[in-house]
Structure formats: structure tokens, C-alpha cells
Amino acid sequence: MSRVAETVAAIGIPLAWSNWALPALGLGIRGRTVANAGFATGFATVCHATPNWFSAKGFRYGIVAASLVATGYGVALTIPSVRRGLSEFEGRAPEVSPAEWIAVHIPISTVYSEEMIFRAALDPLLDNAFGSRAGSVLGALTFGLWHVHPARAAGDSVPASIAATAAGGVALGWLRRRTGSVTAPALLHLAINAGGALAPRIARLIGTPRT
Template sequence: MSIARVAGTLAAVALPLAWSNVVLPRLGLGVRGRTAANAGFATGYGLALREGPNWRSRGGVGYGILAASVVTAGYGAALALPSVRRFVGAIADRGPDVSTVEWVAVHIPIGTVYSEELVFRGTLDPLLDKAFGPRAGALLSAAAFGFWHIAPARAAGDSVPATIAVTTVGGLIFGGLRRRTVGAAAPALLHLAMNAGGAVAPRLARRLEGSFRER
């Protein structure tokens, strides 16, 4: 690999990390501003690198719906079990500045899923696969996805090492789906189900617990 190509690939990895952990936090935007800024950055990044997310890959939607259904069923089972439901209900809200409907219908699909899937699975994954091969590319992209979450973890008061570890594993899973379906649709649908379920489940759990206490 030429020096120019190595430098270009490293810049492609570094740019999203600088955006998420340095530039975006310093803009001081509210949740709506962050959603718009993230979507704008992701769109520009994807257009500049021209890899293409291939949202309509053959089988991508089917695999994505299947994976999302499994996650949704898992959330349903958690809400049905009293001990697990109480644990889920104790999880803090992640979208305190907006309504649940707005959070789930706008900010998760656009600010998180669209932005992150376009940057990582739609653009960086294929770029790194071409540069380093599928195995090394998968590891590098997943690690970058993990480090993308440093500033969000700090803002939420979460453990940074734990967040990096969990999101890196998530990046491997999402990347595996992208490689299997040759597109970003399947990981995007799984990502949406996980994040939307994570936003809705704690609130549903608290309502269910409250209704049981009133009986």
C-alpha cells in the first residue's frame, strides 16, 4: 500500500473520531442541533469518500427485520419478567430534553442510526476492507466505532472503557451483518431496534410497575 493511501485511510478513520469527540461537543448544541449536525457530517463524509452504503442490498432488509425482531422479542421478554422489568425501569432516560416520541421517531433514526451506519458500515467498513482485508478491516472499524462513543459516554456519565468495549462489540456485530448482506440496511435496522427499544423499554417498565402497584 502506498504512503498516500495509508495516510488517506488513517485520515478517514481519524475524522469521525475528531468530529464526535472534539468538534461536536465544543459546538454546545442541544439534542436537535446535534441530530442535524451529525446527519450533516455523515452525509458529507459519505459523499466525500464515495464508498456507498448500499441501503437496498439484496437480503439486507430481510436480515435486518429478522435481527430487529429478535431484539424486540428480547425487550418484550424483559418487560414480562418482574425482576428484570424492575431492573430495566431503573435505567435512566437517555433523551431527557425531548419527548419519547420525538426521541424515538427523529433523533435515534437520524442522529444516531443514519449517521453512524453511514459513517461506519456504509463508508469506513468497505474502505478499511479494501485497504487491509476483511478481518483487519472489521477489527479496525469496530474499534473506531467504539472510540466514537467516548464523548457521549462522558456526557452521559457512563464508564468510558465499558462503553468503548460494548460499542466495539456492537461494531463487530453490525459490521458482520454488513458484510453478509453487502449493505448497511441490515445493521441499520438492528441498530434502530436496539436503540429505540433501549429508549422505550425503561419508560414502559416504570409504567407497568406503577400500574401493578395500583392494583
């Protein structure tokens, strides 16, 4: 297979999985988590990915990035108007308990799966084929398109979801390139998603003072 064909396949296969094959299976959230993790592991293996999970540099960068995100959520929760807005998202929980969602499905189905597919496997392939600058753009765009079906299923704006997740993909990809490890982007990814699940619940518990 030529490099062009390999690159097209590496871009197309994850998009087909996320936006067509996985939804077509009709699995519940637990089944989707298992399927996503299995697909990610297989995809990364076929692509000869080297995630370098135990990188000390990856841990350092990741802890700093995650701490900044956690601080941002903490500051947001101190602002009544922002807290009121966050509390409105609490009803968007999946069909499992919040503890299971945050402790199992976010780390495995979202963080592990997406970091293995995109930062461990796809980004290095794109960098080798097109250079790091173009690879960064293509990888981030593919990451955005990965979220088309999830955005539709949640009733979110598809263009806005693509733009937001592609922007996130740029930051996550930069961390992988900077550290040579998926640990840093994984920790940032976990902080963003787990914080996004926790913050609305904390906002509801704190409440918003009447004006």
C-alpha cells in the same frame, strides 16, 4: 494522498468530530442531529460510499435481526427483576419528548449518521486496505472510540462503553459484509436503540410487583 494517509484520515476525522468538534459547537439535541446527519452525508460522499439502502437481502437480514432484538426486550420485560432494573433508566431521557427522541433523533442522529460513517464508508475502506478480518476489528474499535465523549457526558464508564459499542460494531459490520448493504445493520441498530429507549418506559408503566 497515499492509502495509509487516507485510512488514517478516515479513522481520525470521525473520532475528532464526535469527541471534539461536535461537543465544541455547544448545540442542543436538534442542532446536533442536523450537524451529525450533515457530517455523515459529507463523509460518506467524500469516501465514495455505496450504502445500497434498497437491498432486498439487507431488508431480510435486518428484519430478522431487529425481530430478535424486539423479542429479547419483550422477554426481559416479563422478568420482574430485569423490569425493575430497566425502569431505573427512564430518567436518562434527553431534553426532548420521548416521541421526538425515538421517531427523529435515534433514526437520524444515531442510526443514519453512524451507519453512513462506519458501515457505508469506513468499513469498506478498511477492508480494502487491510482485509475483512483486520478491517472488522479496526472498524469496530473506531466505532467504540466514537462513543468516548457521549459516555463521559452521560456519566457512564468509558471503557465499558467502548467495549460494548465495539462489540456491537462487530455485529453491525458483519451484517453489512454479509448483505452488501447498510440496511440490515441500520435496522438492527434502530431496534437496539429504540428498544433501549422504550423498554424503560414500558417497565415503569407495567410496574414491578412488591415482594
